[in-house]
Amino acid sequence: MSTRNKKDRRNGIVPQDSRPPVAEYGLFASYRKSPFPPPEELEKYEKLYPGVAKLFFDNFAKQTNHRMELEKTVIEGDNKRANVAQVLSFFITLAFLVMAIVLFITGKDIQAVVAIIVGIVPVVISFINSSIKRKEEREAKRKNMALEP
Numbered sequence: 001m002s003t004r005n006k007k008d009r010r011n012g013i014v015p016q017d018s019r020p021p022v023a024e025y026g027l028f029a030s031y032r033k034s035p036f037p038p039p040e041e042l043e044k045y046e047k048l049y050p051g052v053a054k055l056f057f058d059n060f061a062k063q064t065n066h067r068m069e070l071e072k073t074v075i076e077g078d079n080k081r082a083n084v085a086q087v088l089s090f091f092i093t094l095a096f097l098v099m100a101i102v103l104f105i106t107g108k109d110i111q112a113v114v115a116i117i118v119g120i121v122p123v124v125i126s127f128i129n130s131s132i133k134r135k136e137e138r139e140a141k142r143k144n145m146a147l148e149p
Contacts, residue, residue, distance in 0.1 A: 035060060036060070089123055096115050096120075099119075100119065103115055
């Protein structure tokens with residue numbers, strides 16, 4: 001080996017003919033709306049692992065059912081809470097109205113009017129609030145379904 005090659009190697013210079021070949025890499029990307037691979041890929045997976053297609057579809061069905069059950073539980077819970085809130089609101093309002101009647105009978109008119117206001121205002125506010133929320137939910141659904149006017 002010549003002294004020139006030795007000096008080059010010490011300095012980190014490698015002769016052109018002894019360098020390893022450069023590998024070229026490519027990148028491929030694809031997009032699909034389905035949670036499943038395309039049929040061609042699914043066939044290849046099936047050859048590698050028999051039964052994998054059925055496993056994909058079964059797991060997808062299980063996950064879908066699980067999500068629907070969770071959503072059902074959430075909706076039932078919301079409905080139950082709303083019904084309990086309405087019943088409690090009714091009884092509280094009724095108690096204030098009975099108290100207002102008693103106060104009117106005993107001659108305490110100002111306190112009776114205050115009791116009526118205190119009993120009715122929360123119900124009115126609750127009604128307005130729920131109406132606004134329902135309207136917002138309808139608008140959000142309309143936007144999600146792309147049915148905007």
